[in-house]
Amino acid sequence: MSWDSFHFYAITSILLSTAGAVLSLVSPGRGKPIRTLALAGIAVMAAFIAGLWISLGRPPLKTMGETRLWYSFFVLVTGYAVYTRWNFRWILLLTTVLASVFNIINMARPEIHDQTLVPALQSFWFIPHVTIYMVAYGILACSFILALAGLIRNDMQYLESTDTLVYIGTAMLFLGLTTGAIWAKQAWGNFWEWDPKETWAAVTCSGYLLYIHLRLSGKKNARTMYWIIVISFLLLQMCWYGYQYIPASENSMHMYNISK
Numbered sequence: 001m002s003w004d005s006f007h008f009y010a011i012t013s014i015l016l017s018t019a020g021a022v023l024s025l026v027s028p029g030r031g032k033p034i035r036t037l038a039l040a041g042i043a044v045m046a047a048f049i050a051g052l053w054i055s056l057g058r059p060p061l062k063t064m065g066e067t068r069l070w071y072s073f074f075v076l077v078t079g080y081a082v083y084t085r086w087n088f089r090w091i092l093l094l095t096t097v098l099a100s101v102f103n104i105i106n107m108a109r110p111e112i113h114d115q116t117l118v119p120a121l122q123s124f125w126f127i128p129h130v131t132i133y134m135v136a137y138g139i140l141a142c143s144f145i146l147a148l149a150g151l152i153r154n155d156m157q158y159l160e161s162t163d164t165l166v167y168i169g170t171a172m173l174f175l176g177l178t179t180g181a182i183w184a185k186q187a188w189g190n191f192w193e194w195d196p197k198e199t200w201a202a203v204t205c206s207g208y209l210l211y212i213h214l215r216l217s218g219k220k221n222a223r224t225m226y227w228i229i230v231i232s233f234l235l236l237q238m239c240w241y242g243y244q245y246i247p248a249s250e251n252s253m254h255m256y257n258i259s260k
Contacts, residue, residue: 001051009048010103014096017041017076021093028089038080038092045073045099061130064241068106070131072099074138078165082142086161094145125183129176136172137240139165140208140233147229156222162229163215170208177201196246200239207232 020037023030049069052060060066079095082088143165150158180201181191192198211228219225 001048001055003052006048007107009044010107013041013044013048013076014100014103015041016044017092017096017099021096024083024089024092034092035080035084038076038083041096042073042076042080045069045076049073059127059131061127065106065109067130067134067240068102070134071137071141072102074135075099075102075141078138078142082146082161082165088146088161090149091142091145095142098141098145123183123186125179125186129179129183132172132179133176136169136176137236139169139172140236143169143229144233147226147233150222150226151230154223156220159222159225162225166208166211166229170205170212173201173205173208177205196243197239200235200243204232204235204239207235 016037018041020034020041023037024034028034049060052066052069060069075095076099079091079099082091082095143162146158146162146165150156150162180198184193185191207228211225211232214225214228
């Protein structure tokens with residue numbers, strides 16, 4: 001498996017996922033075909049990731065292009081979970097569009113990788129650290145979509161489901177921080193350096209913690225809560241890749257993997 005075959009897998013996944021999403025809107029009563037198509041789209045992405053992993057001889061988590069693969073995959077998985085749990089028919093379409101954007105970026109700008117990792121990436125903690133973060137990013141992307149829907153419709157009905165996603169996503173963020181700190185100690189000798197990426201990670205977590213604090217304190221203003229989620233998700237984009245474009249990133253320890 002190589003990037004040469006990515007177009008086939010990506011387009012197949014997009015078509016299957018789109019078919020399921022459209023069917024959920026035009027014929028919501030056909031639950032089984034909808035779920036089958038959505039799961040098939042997810043399975044195709046999983047097959048490519050697994051095949052690429054085997055062919056590279058390492059987990060495909062090194063470059064921005066490779067993390068986009070995982071992000072697309074987990075966005076689809078989370079969208080399917082939200083659809084199944086809360087029956088928001090439109091969520092499948094939005095998560096499919098989001099995943100498709102990242103797949104199209106990868107098709108337009110394919111990354112070709114060697115089979116080696118720089119020493120810092122050869123740690124045992126590298127794989128769980130990045131994978132956990134990609135799961136969190138996928139979950140929090142869905143909470144962002146629900147928050148936007150709540151703002152547009154001025155409707156509180158999405159808060160309960162958004163709460164669940166934010167709680168799980170934030171827990172995953174902190175688990176990612178923990179594994180990252182252990183990895184940093186092993187690779188560079190310190191748990192935390194206030195590196196630009198680490199700083200944005202702390203800011204992002206603070207945004208979601210503010211949301212959780214206000215919700216557990218009984219905050220009921222839906223628009224305020226939705227806006228906190230939207231802003232926190234924008235902060236997350238800075239944590240993931242936005243930090244690369246600020247001057248301070250030149251000295252970042254996380255610049256080893258920049259291949260856009």
